[in-house]
Amino acid sequence: xxxxxxxxxxxxxxxxxxxxxxxxxxxxxxxxxxxxxxxxxxxxxxxxxxxxxxxxxxxxxxxxxxxxxxxxxxxxxxxxxxxxxxxxxxxxxxxxxxxxxxxxxxxxxxxxxxxxxxxxxxxxxxxxxxxxxxxxxxxxxxxxxxxxxxxxxxxxxxxxxxxxxxxxxxxxxxxxxxxxxxxxxxxxxxxxxxxxxxxxxxxxxxxxxxxxxxxxxxxxxxxxxxxxxxxxxxxxxxxxxxxxxxxxxxxxxxxxxxxxxxxxxxxxxxxxxxxxxxxxxxxxxxxxxxxxxxxxxxxxxxxxxxxxxxxxxxxxxxxxxxxxxxxxxxxxxxxxxxxxxxxxxxxx
Amino acid sequence: xxxxxxxxxxxxxxxxxxxxxxxxxxxxxxxxxxxxxxxxxxxxxxxxxxxxxxxxxxxxxxxxxxxxxxxxxxxxxxxxxxxxxxxxxxxxxxxxxxxxxxxxxxxxxxxxxxxxxxxxxxxxxxxxxxxxxxxxxxxxxxxxxxxxxxxxxxxxxxxxxxxxxxxxxxxxxxxxxxxxxxxxxxxxxxxxxxxxxxxxxxxxxxxxxxxxxxxxxxxxxxxxxxxxxxxxxxxxxxxxxxxxxxxxxxxxxxxxxxxxxxxxxxxxxxxxxxxxxxxxxxxxxxxxxxxxxxxxxxxxxxxxxxx
Numbered sequence: 001x002x003x004x005x006x007x008x009x010x011x012x013x014x015x016x017x018x019x020x021x022x023x024x025x026x027x028x029x030x031x032x033x034x035x036x037x038x039x040x041x042x043x044x045x046x047x048x049x050x051x052x053x054x055x056x057x058x059x060x061x062x063x064x065x066x067x068x069x070x071x072x073x074x075x076x077x078x079x080x081x082x083x084x085x086x087x088x089x090x091x092x093x094x095x096x097x098x099x100x101x102x103x104x105x106x107x108x109x110x111x112x113x114x115x116x117x118x119x120x121x122x123x124x125x126x127x128x129x130x131x132x133x134x135x136x137x138x139x140x141x142x143x144x145x146x147x148x149x150x151x152x153x154x155x156x157x158x159x160x161x162x163x164x165x166x167x168x169x170x171x172x173x174x175x176x177x178x179x180x181x182x183x184x185x186x187x188x189x190x191x192x193x194x195x196x197x198x199x200x201x202x203x204x205x206x207x208x209x210x211x212x213x214x215x216x217x218x219x220x221x222x223x224x225x226x227x228x229x230x231x232x233x234x235x236x237x238x239x240x241x242x243x244x245x246x247x248x249x250x251x252x253x254x255x256x257x258x259x260x261x262x263x264x265x266x267x268x269x270x271x272x273x274x275x276x277x278x279x280x281x282x283x284x285x286x287x288x289x290x291x292x293x294x295x296x297x298x299x300x301x302x303x304x305x306x307x308x309x310x311x312x313x314x315x316x317x318x319x320x321x322x323x324x325x326x327x328x329x330x331x332x333x334x335x336x337x338x339x340x341x342x343x344x345x346x347x348x
Numbered sequence: 349x350x351x352x353x354x355x356x357x358x359x360x361x362x363x364x365x366x367x368x369x370x371x372x373x374x375x376x377x378x379x380x381x382x383x384x385x386x387x388x389x390x391x392x393x394x395x396x397x398x399x400x401x402x403x404x405x406x407x408x409x410x411x412x413x414x415x416x417x418x419x420x421x422x423x424x425x426x427x428x429x430x431x432x433x434x435x436x437x438x439x440x441x442x443x444x445x446x447x448x449x450x451x452x453x454x455x456x457x458x459x460x461x462x463x464x465x466x467x468x469x470x471x472x473x474x475x476x477x478x479x480x481x482x483x484x485x486x487x488x489x490x491x492x493x494x495x496x497x498x499x500x501x502x503x504x505x506x507x508x509x510x511x512x513x514x515x516x517x518x519x520x521x522x523x524x525x526x527x528x529x530x531x532x533x534x535x536x537x538x539x540x541x542x543x544x545x546x547x548x549x550x551x552x553x554x555x556x557x558x559x560x561x562x563x564x565x566x567x568x569x570x571x572x573x574x575x576x577x578x579x580x581x582x583x584x585x586x587x588x589x590x591x592x593x594x595x596x597x598x599x600x601x602x603x604x605x606x607x608x609x610x611x612x613x614x615x616x617x618x619x620x621x622x623x624x625x626x627x628x629x630x631x632x633x634x635x636x637x638x639x640x641x642x643x644x645x646x647x648x649x650x651x652x653x654x655x
Binding site: 044045046069070073074077078079188200201205207208211319323324325326 | 448545546547569572573574577578579580581582583585586588609610613
């Protein structure tokens with residue numbers, strides 16, 4: 001009890017420092033993100049006049065600044081929405097990753113590795129096959145799939161001795177492979193013409209930016225990141241262990257449900273929009289913790305902004321490197337993410 | 349002491365595996381000795397063929413169509429679930445679809461030759477078939493002449509050279525007629541939307557790009573590397589095509605029947621020059637590709653076909 005009290009007393013003084021650190025580092029990241037959005041809006045498979053594009057972007061699209069109608073459409077109808085989607089997807093996946101890692105006290109907990117992305121992918125496929133015309137069915141069923149996968153993994157991981165990190169990863173592997181075979185099964189039932197577009201989507205593809213769903217994906221990313229950041233203090237205490245957190249007044253069950261539901265929403269909406277973009281939820285939170293410390297009040301919002309930054313850069317590469325052809329963004333995030341992760345593992 | 353028998357077992361296993369491998373390699377030889385002729389397919393592989401071929405399997409709808417068109421339908425002992433033309437093709441034993449054919453089903457049908465479209469996926473597959481004296485012929489045409497070459501070669505394989513050259517003669521006449529008709533017209537700048545969401549186009553190596561040229565048009569994606577590249581929407585919008593071709597309505601059903609959103613403001617859409625053409629003509633490099641050529645030419649240059 002004395003230990004708990006002293007943590008609490010110190011916490012008040014420390015929380016002011018943390019608040020300042022959070023604000024400063026998040027402001028810096030947000031600024032970088034904004035600059036990156038601006039910069040990446042100037043690069044694409046079609047070269048656009050630099051000055052006019054910049055002027056038009058800074059006027060928020062109110063003035064074409066001498067761009068032709070087509071150039072204006074390329075910038076505001078195709079390129080910018082795609083970059084915004086990339087940011088929303090990256091932010092969502094990294095936020096989900098950071099909060100799973102805190103809640104489950106496992107540095108490897110990530111939507112992709114735990115099979116949660118695959119759950120969302122199966123949900124999206126079911127939506128495509130049965131409610132193909134209805135765009136809204138995709139994120140809704142993807143959310144359902146993600147939540148179901150999350151609960152399954154969690155149940156499987158929780159043995160009599162509680163959820164050990166190893167059990168969790170094993171459960172994730174089982175659910176991932178099970179759902180992968182479900183995906184393969186559904187693709188076999190599909191007709192040939194749809195398989196190709198499907199494989200591209202499965203690898204993570206941002207080219208199919210839907211005008212109706214984009215605002216939803218962005219809103220969910222922002223609301224989700226804020227909601228989970230508000231639970232960051234509880235997550236900090238949970239990192240001491242569920243028992244200690246409970247003793248310190250954390251409603252463990254409620255926090256767990258909030259994280260599972262919100263993170264499933266984040267994963268569901270981003271998978272429905274762009275397929276499975278891997279490694280974001282793993283690499284970005286690790287980088288955030290390495291550079292800013294493991295306090296979730298900093299690392300969760302920092303991961304959200306960093307994830308957005310990571311995916312818009314990766315997609316910038318995907319859409320320009322072999323232009324006018326395109327690569328799936330998931331291939332790029334894996335290409336950057338895997339070596340980076342190996343490096344982090346060796347260093348850690 | 350315990351390790352010794354273990355070692356012997358593994359050595360024996362190794363010897364056994366080597367022996368099996370050697371058997372597998374040897375079993376491929378007799379074909380070459382029995383064969384009297386050779387044919388070179390589109391991958392550049394030379395393969396021995398038996399003098400008389402009367403058992404073939406086709407793993408692609410276009411090859412099935414070619415087999416029937418050169419009068420070799422009776423020799424076709426197996427094909428895929430995608431093979432739906434001509435009507436008799438539906439009654440032939442199915443060995444799976446083009447993407448997941450069943451090796452067992454193929455071997456059980458004891459074919460002499462298996463006809464395959466494009467060479468991807470099939471490295472291991474080819475070897476397994478060749479080990480059983482089954483020749484694998486790959487067709488991968490990149491232009492109209494390539495399609496004609498496949499027709500000619502399938503005719504040779506099946507011993508139907510007479511009917512194949514008859515067919516080729518009439519197809520060439522139809523191609524000439526189209527080219528004559530569109531000769532005086534101004535080439536139309538065309539976007540060929542192989543699929544939308546995600547957007548795929550016809551690239552440099554697609555036979556469709558050649559068909560488009562012969563139909564009195566220029567594909568705006570004619571210089572893009574590859575056959576069917578995933579295409580940037582920005583570039584599609586910037587290309588400003590005067591006409592758009594949507595292969596749809598055949599096997600694709602209603603898929604690909606709408607123009608990708610990036611092309612909605614193109615001159616083609618504004619002037620109503622969006623043409624839906626049966627994808628079974630355009631997506632199957634066989635005899636009906638000429639129907640596709642005629643349909644494209646008539647759609648793009650109606651004035652040239654008035655009379």
